[in-house]
Amino acid sequence: MSEYYLGIDLGGTKILSGLADGEGNILTSYRRDTKAVMGEKHVINNILKTVEDVLQKSGIAAGHVKSLGIGSPGPLNTENGIIIENSNLPCKNVHIVEIMEKELGIKTVLENDANAAALAEKWFGAGRDVDDMVYLTISTGIGGGAVIKRELFSGYSNNACEIGHTVIDPDGPICGCGNHGCLESFASGKSIGRMAKEAAKSKQSNLILELADGDLDKIDAAVCAEAARKGDKTAAEIFSTAGFYLGIGLGNVVNIFNPQLIVLGGGVMKASDLFLDKALEIMRQNALDASLSVLEVKKVELGGEKGLMGTLAVAMKERLVENG
Amino acid sequence: MSEYYLGIDLGGTKILSGLADGEGNILTSYRRDTKAVMGEKHVINNILKTVEDVLQKSGIAAGHVKSLGIGSPGPLNTENGIIIENSNLPCKNVHIVEIMEKELGIKTVLENDANAAALAEKWFGAGRDVDDMVYLTISTGIGGGAVIKRELFSGYSNNACEIGHTVIDPDGPICGCGNHGCLESFASGKSIGRMAKEAAKSKQSNLILELADGDLDKIDAAVCAEAARKGDKTAAEIFSTAGFYLGIGLGNVVNIFNPQLIVLGGGVMKASDLFLDKALEIMRQNALDASLSVLEVKKVELGGEKGLMGTLAVAMKERLVENG
Numbered sequence: 001m002s003e004y005y006l007g008i009d010l011g012g013t014k015i016l017s018g019l020a021d022g023e024g025n026i027l028t029s030y031r032r033d034t035k036a037v038m039g040e041k042h043v044i045n046n047i048l049k050t051v052e053d054v055l056q057k058s059g060i061a062a063g064h065v066k067s068l069g070i071g072s073p074g075p076l077n078t079e080n081g082i083i084i085e086n087s088n089l090p091c092k093n094v095h096i097v098e099i100m101e102k103e104l105g106i107k108t109v110l111e112n113d114a115n116a117a118a119l120a121e122k123w124f125g126a127g128r129d130v131d132d133m134v135y136l137t138i139s140t141g142i143g144g145g146a147v148i149k150r151e152l153f154s155g156y157s158n159n160a161c162e163i164g165h166t167v168i169d170p171d172g173p174i175c176g177c178g179n180h181g182c183l184e185s186f187a188s189g190k191s192i193g194r195m196a197k198e199a200a201k202s203k204q205s206n207l208i209l210e211l212a213d214g215d216l217d218k219i220d221a222a223v224c225a226e227a228a229r230k231g232d233k234t235a236a237e238i239f240s241t242a243g244f245y246l247g248i249g250l251g252n253v254v255n256i257f258n259p260q261l262i263v264l265g266g267g268v269m270k271a272s273d274l275f276l277d278k279a280l281e282i283m284r285q286n287a288l289d290a291s292l293s294v295l296e297v298k299k300v301e302l303g304g305e306k307g308l309m310g311t312l313a314v315a316m317k318e319r320l321v322e323n324g
Numbered sequence: 325m326s327e328y329y330l331g332i333d334l335g336g337t338k339i340l341s342g343l344a345d346g347e348g349n350i351l352t353s354y355r356r357d358t359k360a361v362m363g364e365k366h367v368i369n370n371i372l373k374t375v376e377d378v379l380q381k382s383g384i385a386a387g388h389v390k391s392l393g394i395g396s397p398g399p400l401n402t403e404n405g406i407i408i409e410n411s412n413l414p415c416k417n418v419h420i421v422e423i424m425e426k427e428l429g430i431k432t433v434l435e436n437d438a439n440a441a442a443l444a445e446k447w448f449g450a451g452r453d454v455d456d457m458v459y460l461t462i463s464t465g466i467g468g469g470a471v472i473k474r475e476l477f478s479g480y481s482n483n484a485c486e487i488g489h490t491v492i493d494p495d496g497p498i499c500g501c502g503n504h505g506c507l508e509s510f511a512s513g514k515s516i517g518r519m520a521k522e523a524a525k526s527k528q529s530n531l532i533l534e535l536a537d538g539d540l541d542k543i544d545a546a547v548c549a550e551a552a553r554k555g556d557k558t559a560a561e562i563f564s565t566a567g568f569y570l571g572i573g574l575g576n577v578v579n580i581f582n583p584q585l586i587v588l589g590g591g592v593m594k595a596s597d598l599f600l601d602k603a604l605e606i607m608r609q610n611a612l613d614a615s616l617s618v619l620e621v622k623k624v625e626l627g628g629e630k631g632l633m634g635t636l637a638v639a640m641k642e643r644l645v646e647n648g
Contacts, residue, residue, distance in 0.1 A: 166576040255489050256490060258483040290399060291483045
């Protein structure tokens with residue numbers, strides 16, 4: 001008898017659910033609006049309906065599904081399957097695993113979305129051939145996940161790999177977490193946007209402000225990238241600065257994890273032409289040769305489907321680790 | 325039939341060898357001068373003789389010894405059992421595991437001394453009750469080792485956990501590794517000594533120089549600690565500065581590893597009254613609450629025997645992980 005696996009990617013605007021076979025091939029997927037504004041009960045109903053739709057569409061009975069993986073932004077209590085809070089959803093202390101198992105009769109596992117994305121790249125993306133990798137997502141913030149000997153490294157209470165919140169300069173800018181000089185405060189999309197705003201305000205760059213229609217609030221990393229590509233030196237320097245600090249962070253990752261592979265993803269990587277060379281140069285300057293000599297750095301391979309693939313990797317964990 | 329295990333701690337001045345039972349109780353140990361000046365062949369012979377002495381003294385035949393653990397400073401190729409170099413010994417590319425297995429007929433495992441010390445604290449010291457811990461040794465340099473799910477985390481090529489060489493301020497002082505602002509360049513014994521020398525040179529502190537008999541070359545972390553304890557404000561500030569940066573490093577360790585326990589050791593910890601409170605205060609400021617709430621910080625429990633206990637933990641690995 002074939003084995004099937006279900007994944008649910010919980011987003012602020014959409015719930016994406018998919019059914020895969022034992023090889024991780026997605027057979028059916030279904031997208032539904034989260035309708036977060038309608039409250040917790042409605043969101044949970046929407047999750048359940050999405051799963052039912054997928055099962056119906058594929059003609060597979062729930063009894064043939066071996067397990068269900070759910071990916072959600074944190075903070076979570078993964079051990080007990082609880083969404084403690086979700087900044088995009090009206091969810092507070094939702095015992096999602098218990099609800100799913102009761103309603104669907106399918107063994108359910110909850111994982112935070114950055115870890116799920118790391119697993120997606122490990123099993124179905126850029127990391128499929130390696131056993132030890134670190135995944136970094138450079139988007140509004142900087143998140144990460146590490147895979148050690150083919151298993152997620154989650155730490156004692158599932159809070160490991162907060163690489164974005166390692167301090168790389170105590171005199172640096174204030175970070176969302178309240179500290180000064182976290183990697184995230186230098187090299188995230190938010191921090192690139194902040195530097196671009198400052199440059200526009202202080203008239204160091206007119207083009208940045210022009211590209212944002214003269215509206216400071218519209219300035220973000222994407223606007224800064226556009227300005228840099230149009231020849232604005234200040235904008236290019238902002239990316240170079242972000243690249244420098246990302247390189248410091250990557251060097252630290254290499255010296256701590258000695259990974260076989262670093263996989264870089266996240267929206268800011270769309271502008272990687274503006275900062276990645278600098279980051280890799282600084283990483284190579286800072287990391288120890290013994291670790292650099294075995295290291296590869298790659299961009300993510302999975303696109304929009306990464307979230308869903310991650311939840312499937314979570315569902316398929318035992319099978320993947322045993323057979324992979 | 326009882327099981328026995330052998331450990332060899334390779335130091336620059338002494339070779340310490342011990343025989344333990346299956347519980348890790350040292351039954352016999354033997355110390356021999358390394359006599360490094362007499363060359364590689366002599367050192368290897370001394371290692372073999374030390375093992376023979378231990379076996380003879382305990383009346384146990386080599387055939388009853390299940391395995392032998394060797395601890396050595398790096399760089400090593402642990403996978404192939406090779407001491408690539410040892411700054412204290414005349415050893416270059418010595419296939420030590422092959423030699424031991426051929427001469428003694430005992431399965432042999434090589435491990436770097438910092439990792440062995442981490443394992444010693446995990447199995448026989450401060451970490452005996454935990455599964456996830458990070459060990460940091462603050463001595464001339466800063467080294468470390470992490471235990472994840474009761475196993476050593478060694479990285480893809482056995483170079484993980486170079487926490488001393490993570491950059492925490494790119495504008496910081498130059499480190500022995502060539503980078504600027506590594507944790508080691510701020511908070512190691514060597515860096516405390518450097519700051520103390522600078523303070524003496526620039527006449528910020530007369531007491532430091534006085535305690536070193538007016539000889540700048542005699543100033544080290546111990547002299548600085550003595551001055552601080554005698555009321556020298558500059559010396560106390562030097563330790564406070566080291567504590568601040570150690571706190572940044574510890575905060576990063578917490579955010580990356582989310583460990584159950586951090587164990588602190590090394591010679592500089594003799595002066596922990598002068599910097600540890602500051603370090604823990606800064607660590608708590610910087611690390612994420614979710615990880616801090618499960619964290620304990622302890623000092624090492626093992627003393628001079630740690631090196632030997634570590635090599636025994638290396639030898640006993642399978643037994644410990646299975647039964648521990």
